[in-house]
Amino acid sequence: MLLAFSSYSYSSEEVFGTTGNAASAGYSWVMQNVLPQQTGLTVNAVVYRYTTIKEREADLLVHVQNENARGPGYIFRSTDDWSGLDGNTINRTIPTDSIDISYWGKGSIETEGEGEVTDAGVYYSYKYTPCEDQQSDPTCPGYIDYTAVQTEESLQLETGEQYIQAELDRKSNLKAQKEEEEREAREKLKEEALEEVTESLETLLGVINTNLLNDQSRVLHDALMAVNYLPKSYFSVLKGGTYSDSIHLKDANLPDAKKGAKVGLAQQILHQEMVQSQWD
């Protein structure tokens, strides 16, 4: 508890600082390389120093400036007029009224006229509250570890995914069960069909035109095709046509044949005698 309080106290205090020499590597600089990248950081003052080398009579303007990163023009510009003056070393501190870091664009020292600038140093005085952006530091109160949140979300997502997967599996099982039942039904039908084919193959011979097949016959046909049971010749289309009856029999009374009746009667009598003899 004490540690937490201490951390909070520390975090709520403003931090004041001054940058290193922004012009150490040249007379043009990028502020991202100069100011600490802290949310809410403000620049209170710009301190600069340089030495001019010039003739007294020469005109010389020296600009120490920063572009406005959020608009046209400059967010800071200090101009020193050395015209008619001896060269010297100037050391100035310019208050900047706490300008937010987001406004501070590219910095530079520019000269107009005759003369030279040497030994330049530009320093920015700044302040910020460390935990103004709670996400800036894991020690800040209210800091949210998004990676942990993501993990939790992943777990939730995983749980959701598991539920969906289970549901899909259940449906898949139902589907598989249904397919299994259908497959078994087809197998049964296939076996019945094979038996039927074995018994009466002739019924298949007239089913070349598959459009005329009923479902059962189609299944049977497919099964036979699968086992390569039918010879190819069965699927050859015969040149068809109509074979009309060429003989016409005129209706007439056809009397029973007496000879046949005699034979039939004799056979009947013989048959009765044979049956009777079994009981005698």
Added chain:
Amino acid sequence: MKHFFLFAVLGVLASGAQAEDMEVVGSVDSKCVITPDTAGVYGNPTPDELSSDPSDGGVDPIVRYDVIQANYYKARISYPNSFSESPALNDVVNWTGDTATSQVSDTGMSGYDAAKIEYDNLTEFNLTVAGSTWFKTETSAEYGYGKAFPAGVYRAVVTAECIAI
């Protein structure tokens, strides 16, 4: 009788009056502040010379004047003309020195050098621009006529004053 009456009335008036002394207090802070910036160091380029010139191994002392309002003060800076501490010396010491602006906080101060007044070991600058001005003093001492300084510690003092005009 008339006079008496008059005195009597005055006496009554005097005895009935009250007097209070009210104090008015004010303080004035100097609007000119002198701050030592860089401590000087004597170099010893030759046995007979002590010099604060960096080329002689020394460091020039620098003092900063901060004035809040222009044209109210002048800076008076003196270079040393004697040692405040040294071994016993039995010969003369020849002192030379010079004071000039080292840094300025406003380009207008760059004209101070051209307008400075020098006399004896003193240099005066009219502080005509508000802000900070750094003055650097060069000082050197030569002992006798090419005579070596005795070994020991030598100290001298640069005096900086801010004088109201």
